[in-house]
Amino acid sequence: MSDDLDRILLSHRTAGPLAGIVVADLSRVLAGPYCTMLLADMGALVIKVESPGGDDTRGWAPPRLGEESTYYLSVNRNKHSIALDLKSPEDLAVVRRIIDRADVLVENFKPGGLVKYDLDYESLRISRPDLVYTSISGFGTGPGADLPGYDLLAQAVSGMMDLTGYADGEPLRVGVALFDVITGLHAATGILAALRDRERSGLGQHVELNLLMSALSGLVNQTGAYAAAGVVPTRMGNEHPSLYPYGPFPARDKEMIVAVGNDAQFASLCVCLGIPEAAVDARFATNASRNGHREPLRALLVERLMTRDAADWFTLLKAAGVPAAPILTVAEGTRFAEDLALDPIVSSGTPQRSIPTVRNPIGFSRSRLDYPIAPPLLDGDHAEVLAWLERTPPRRPAP
The missing domain is CATH 3.40.50.10540 (Crotonobetainyl-coa:carnitine coa-transferase; domain 1)
Incomplete structure (x- = not known):
């Protein structure tokens, strides 16, 4: 032994x-x-x-x-x-x-x-x-x-x-x-x-x-929607059924995630992107209205996001309290956790x-x-x- x-x-x-x-x-x-x-x-x-x-x-x-x-x-x-x-x-x-x-x-x-x-x-x-x-x-x-x-x-x-x-x-x-x-x-x-x-x-x-x-x-929430309201969810790619913008968007060099969970975050996003007027546009001012006008809003966001690299936007949006992140590989994600002192x-x-x-x-x-x-x-x-x-x-x- x-x-x-x-x-x-x-x-x-x-x-x-x-x-x-x-x-x-x-x-x-x-x-x-x-x-x-x-x-x-x-x-x-x-x-x-x-x-x-x-x-x-x-x-x-x-x-x-x-x-x-x-x-x-x-x-x-x-x-x-x-x-x-x-x-x-x-x-x-x-x-x-x-x-x-x-x-x-x-x-x-x-x-x-x-x-x-x-x-x-x-x-x-x-x-x-x-x-x-x-x-x-x-x-x-x-x-x-x-x-x-x-x-x-x-x-x-x-x-x-x-x-x-x-x-x-x-x-x-x-x-x-x-x-x-x-x-x-x-x-x-x-x-x-x-x-x-x-x-x-x-x-x-x-x-x-x-x-x-x-x-x-x-x-x-997907099975919950069916159990509570009989709603059968369907494939939406990277779209969220209830929130927008909430998914990947192209920056100048690569795709990144923008995940807006409320109207205040959307207003901060608009300021960072240099389009503060979008936050008070009736089409985009509330989560419900943004859900109803996804295509024009996406075009507006992509136009602005394509002016900088994903890493630059990540730094700016993080400072403004807007949930965002670059899309990384498993290797990059592990190194990101190391940078955050998470000792993965x-x-x-x-x-x-x-x-x-x-x-x-x-x-x-x-x-x-x-x-x-x-x-x-x-x-x-x-x-x-x-x-x-x-x-x-x-x-x-x-x-």
């Missing part, structure tokens, strides 16, 4: 707001691993139980860092990997021992897929009524249980793709598996709420999430194996977040996890 890793296992349970919480992570791909990484960043001890073939995302490449998939690396830091075959009685016994010591279990097997191993919620709640058992599916446990839980399918059936793109163009996917990420955030929120409830009741519970409901919730990139791991990752976005005034463990190699912590099982007693639920 590695003494260095043993110290990390011990210290990782004494630092952070979730210190002392143990998570049995039986999830893979994105929603579950993103959730458990957030918990691990906050101090939970997360044991990632993988199949002998490993998490699917280990093979999702390019891009790679060396021989490793950057997709996998992006959502698996601060965890410990042990590869176990649930079909093996010996390995299944190890999984049970891990769960016996866990506060939280996270899984995203196909609904019903763990029943044959007696690792489903109904089987475990008898012996572990204090366990917070978290299940993530694509489309719930009813008629949608057989649908594969892929983010792209959720983007398709939720209406997201129908909303994304230009009115006369094809539906488009979002450039990231957004609903996986939102579901992971919802899962982390549900787990924290269930742990808080357990402090009062002594009982765990089944926390259930699915991509489709997270998608419909994440579409906020952190190294996870030790000098022997250090992986650059994106910092957890949550900040605490008192608690500390750290990144002592690099995304684990497949089964890289097998011996250490077994040693931890030997010295760690099972949880004993309160009577």
Whole structure:
């Protein structure tokens, strides 16, 4: 057993707001691993139980860092990997021992897929009524249980793709598996709420999430418009359905965003652009009137914006309190965050194996977040996890 890793296992349970919480992570791909990484960043001890073939995302490449998939690396830091075959009685016994010591279990097997191993919620709640058992599916446990839980399918059936793109163009996917990420955030929120409830009741519970409901919730005002008023939103390209100007406009060198949220901001924009008279023009003076006269207003704004570079307008508009920003690449956006002293990139791991990752976005005034463990190699912590099982007693639920 590695003494260095043993110290990390011990210290990782004494630092952070979730210190002392143990998570049995039986999830893979994105929603579950993103959730458990957030918990691990906050101090939970997360044991990632993988199949002998490993998490699917280990093979999702390019891009790679060396021989490793950057997709996998992006959502698996601060965890410990042990590869176990649930079909093996010996390995299944190890999984049970891990769960016996866990506060939280996270899984995203196909609904019903763990029943044959007696690792489903109904089987475990008898012996572990204090366990917070978290299940993530694509489309719930009813008629949608057989649908594969892929983010792209959720983007398709939720209406997201129908909303994304230009009115006369094809539906488009979002450039990231957004609903996986939102579901992971919802899962982390549900787990924290269930742990808080357990402090009062002594009982765990089944926390259930699915991509489709997270998608419909994440579409906020768009699904809200349909729920409240029966309004079916449509593709508008980069236009906002309720605000104008609110989107990209061409400056002299590149496109930039102008995002006016109220009439005062519009007046300030007009002053900066040298057209103060537009702020009192009856066609543009209010948000409602601007929505009704988008084309003439756009022509006026583009004429003025094309006289300077996007960076110059950004400086001027920022000083005037007008929401605006240049449209950047991911690399430029990361450097922009660095310029704002947000420290977006952190190294996870030790000098022997250090992986650059994106910092957890949550900040605490008192608690500390750290990144002592690099995304684990497949089964890289097998011996250490077994040693931890030997010295760690099972949880004993309160009577």
